[in-house]
Amino acid sequence: MNITLDLIKEGQKVKVIDIYGGWGIRQRLGCLGIHPGDMITVKKSAIMRGPILISIHGNQVALGRGVARKVLVEVAG
Amino acid sequence: MRIALMGQPNSGKSTIFNHVAGYKAVTSNFPGKTVEYTLTKFNLFGQTVELVDLPGTYSLTSFDLAELEARKYLLKGNVDVIINVMDASLLSRSLELTLQLLELKLPMVICLNMIDEAERKGIKIDIEKLSKILGVPVVPAIALKGKGVKELFSVAYKTGEEKRIGKTLNFSKNVEEVIEQLSTQIKKKEIAQEFNVPIRFLALKYLENDSYFIKNFKNTEKNIFNKINYFQNLLREVHGRPPDVVISSERHHLSMNIYESIVSLTRPHTSLIDYLDNILMHPIFGYVFLAFILYLFFNLVFTVGKMVEEHLLDYFYRIIPLIERSIDSETLLFSVISGIIQGLAGGIAIVLPYLFPFLFGLAILEDLGYLPRIAFLLDVFLHKIGLHGKAIIPFMLGYGCTVPAIMATRILESERDRFITSVLATMIPCAARMTIIFALVAFYINPQAALAIYILNIIVVIISGKILSRLLPEVTPGMILEIPTYHIPSLKVVLAKTWLRMKEFIFVAWPLLIAGSTILSLLQYYKADTFINNFFSPLTTLLGLPLLVGTTLIFGILRKELSMLMLIQAIGTSNIATVMSVTQIMTFTIFIIFYIPCVATIAVLWREIGTKRTLFTISFTFVIAIVLATITRFIY
Missing domain, CATH: 1.10.287 (Helix Hairpins)
Structure with a gap:
């Protein structure tokens, strides 16, 4: 099932399917190692629709909620 | 020969640079602290080598101004060899930039930095194989401890001499x-x-x-x-x-x-520090700890500062009467000498006691890697004023000094965000203004009043942010921020950084302070201060302040702390409480915090946001200062 990254619960591991949004956001996420096909673990989700903290290739990245909404993922298993 | 340090943000370029240059480039544990390049010259094998520390860049497709600067510098084409600093613990990601750098076909050496951190994470790297695949030398290093740095430069030198270029790897x-x-x-x-x-x-x-x-x-x-x-x-x-x-x-x-x-x-070694985020970034406790840490910080600065200020002031109180005994207090000579002494005293007894613990504490928070965590926690609130979490980094730096804070806005992606953040950053009380809050308000009124000023300041920043983002309605691009691993700060680096920032006060502000207080003495001697004070009388009357405050406001534009020290001199006693009421002290402090940024800030604003917007900032903050100070006068 494909949903956007902002809806994923803490501790879940997902696979990136696609990144919506323009050139800038695709490139920025790509630079941090987030491309279609990569595995992401959601580690923290801030309150009041704040940012989420993900783990990607052994690195932690904070994504604003609006950014996370642009990442389409597939829940593994 | 010219060597350039290039690499992704927070990979340790500035740390390597400082090994050669002495502590010249500010290092911290957050991505994007270097926004301008720094140059140094040093001797390598009997030759003068120029080393340049470039801002970190994730890729050669650049987004923010700092990254653009790094790329522009490389493309200018006068770099003989690139040292590509890679964070070994983030190897796969750093390789992507490396591939792009190889496409530039410039001589290159790879520095595999933080090799200890990689091992801790269970990543063991075959260095020879990596060197063979890319066709460039690879040197492992732990820059924080200075390990491998010497070898790195000798390999870099050789590569530059040989003009050795790596391989270009093929895509599908x-x-x-x-x-x-x-x-x-x-x-x-x-x-x-x-x-x-x-x-x-x-x-x-x-x-x-x-x-x-x-x-x-x-x-x-x-x-x-x-x-x-x-x-x-x-x-x-x-x-x-x-x-x-x-x-x-x-x-x-x-x-x-x-x-x-x-x-x-292999299996990663987990340590206590890996669990730190469980509390510090916790959806609820994270905020509790944030408040607690900042409160602790505030108390530390106040306790240390007050203790030292009291002792030193006592000491200086005794000097002036001693001089009065040998030199007639009506003479010009006495005016000049007492001016110099008061300038000296102001620096040693009033400013330094607060400045040192503050900058020391800030350096620890930076090096630990806490700033990006604050950005994570406060992202939601910053969205309410039309910005996003990353803007907190310039704001936090603003508590140290406004100039680097405005420079740090370069890490923000959109021009609008940079502008709003710059304007708001000028209102954050920098270390100079902090000394006024502590040495006047906390010292003469009480620490709670000082805390209240900080809280009021945050409220004003929020409201101003709301106004500005209303005026410039545009959706902020949203936060994408790397949260680096915590590093236990090294005392040596923290002290070096504190010293680097204090130097600014000691070598720039202090001479200015002494000159300023001498000039004020002369003005008073020739009764010229009355003229200036009369000119400012509409303002001082409005705010209910003593007339003689007028002159000090001019000095405040040069350096914020000057206005307080000049005030002390103008009223002729370092015990302000005898001359000014509690309300007047409060009004004065609030006015000084917000009104017109200091000269150095105006200069950097000019460069970063342009003439029109700088003039806007000056008038905007001036209006806020007058309004707030007038309100304070009547309600406090």
């Missing part, structure tokens, strides 16, 4: 074909020479749709851009993805392949 076949065909088209024109880059690099940038390389040529070279469009569409059709994603995915796969062939994974 159909992508390579497109690159080659486009390269042939570009070769016919002279675009590549104009940019001073290899043709393959340029072809890739065009396929990636990098606006920097397209902008200026789009209209003059219509023909070639039609071809570029054609090839972009070809990639899009074959791969079903935008062409820039195709290229970045190619690099990503290549990097992953290299990574897998050179890394053997």
Whole structure:
């Protein structure tokens, strides 16, 4: 099932399917190692629709909620 | 020879730089602290070598101003060898930038930094194999401890002498074909020479749709851009993805392949520090700890500062009467001497006691890596004023000094965000204004009043942010921020950084302070201060302040702390409580905090946001200062 990254619960591991949004956001996420096909673990989700903290290739990245909404993922298993 | 340190943000470039240069470039544990390049010269094998520390950049497709600066510098073409600093614990990602750097066909050495951190994470790297695959020397290092730095420079020197260039690695076949065909088209024109880059690099940038390389040529070279469009569409059709994603995915796969062939994974060693985020970034406790840490910090600065201030002031109180005994207090000589002494005393007894613990504490928070965590926690609130979490970094730095804070706005992506953040950052009480809050308000009124000023300040910043983002309605791009691993701060580095920042006070502000207080003495001697004070009387009357405050306001524009020290001198006693009421002290402090940024800040604003917006900032803050100070006068 494909949903956007902002809806994923803490501790879940997902696979990136696609990144919506323009050139800038695709490139920025790509630079941090987030491309279609990569595995992401959601580690923290801030309150009041704040940012989420993900783990990607052994690195932690904070994504604003609006950014996370642009990442389409597939829940593994 | 010129050597450039290049690499992704927070990989340790500045730390390596400082090993050679002495502590000249500020290091901290958050991505993007270096926003300008720093140069140093040093001696290597009997030759003078120039070393440049470039801002960190994730890729050669640049987004923010700091990254752009790094790329521009490299493309200028006068770098003899690049030291590509890679965070070994983030190897696969750093390889993607490395592949791009190889495309530039410049001599390069790889510094595999933080090799200890990589081992802790269970990543063991086959260094020889990596060097063979890329065709460049690889030197492992732990820059924080100075390990491997010497070898790194001797290898870099050799590589520069030999002009040794690494390999260019190939993407998958159909992508390579497109690159080659486009390269042939570009070769016919002279675009590549104009940019001073290899043709393959340029072809890739065009396929990636990098606006920097397209902008200026789009209209003059219509023909070639039609071809570029054609090839972009070809990639899009074959791969079903935008062409820039195709290229970045190619690099990503290549990097992953290299990574897998050179890394053997073992079990990571977890330490206590890995669990720190469980509380510090916790959805609820994270905020509790944030408040607690800041409160602790506030108390530390106040307790240490007050203790020292009291003792030192006592000491200086005794000096002036001693001089009065030997020199007639009506003479010019006495005026000058007492001016100098008061300037000295102000620096030692009033400013330094607060400045040192404050900058020391800030350095610890920075080096630990806490600032990006604050950005995470406060992202939600910053969205309410039309910004996003990353803006907290300039704000936090603003508590130290406004100048680097405004420079740090370069890490923000949109021009609008940079402008709003710059204006708001000028209102954050910097260390100079902090000494006024502590030495006047906390010292003469009480610490709670000082805390209240900080809270009031935050409220004003929020309201101003709301107003500004209303005036410039545009959606902020949203936060994408790396949260680095915690590092236990090294005392040596923290002290070096504190000293670097204190030097600014000691060598710039203090002489100014002494000169200022001497000038004020002379003004008073010749009764010229009355003229200035009369000029400012409408303002001082409005705020209900003593007339003689007028002169001090001018000095405050030079350096904020000057206004307090001049005040002390103007009223002729360092015991302000005898001359000014509690309300007046409060009104004065609030006015000083907000009114017109200091000269250094105005200069940097001018450069970063332009004349019109700087003038706007000056008037905006001035109006806020008058309104708030007038309110304070009547309600406090």
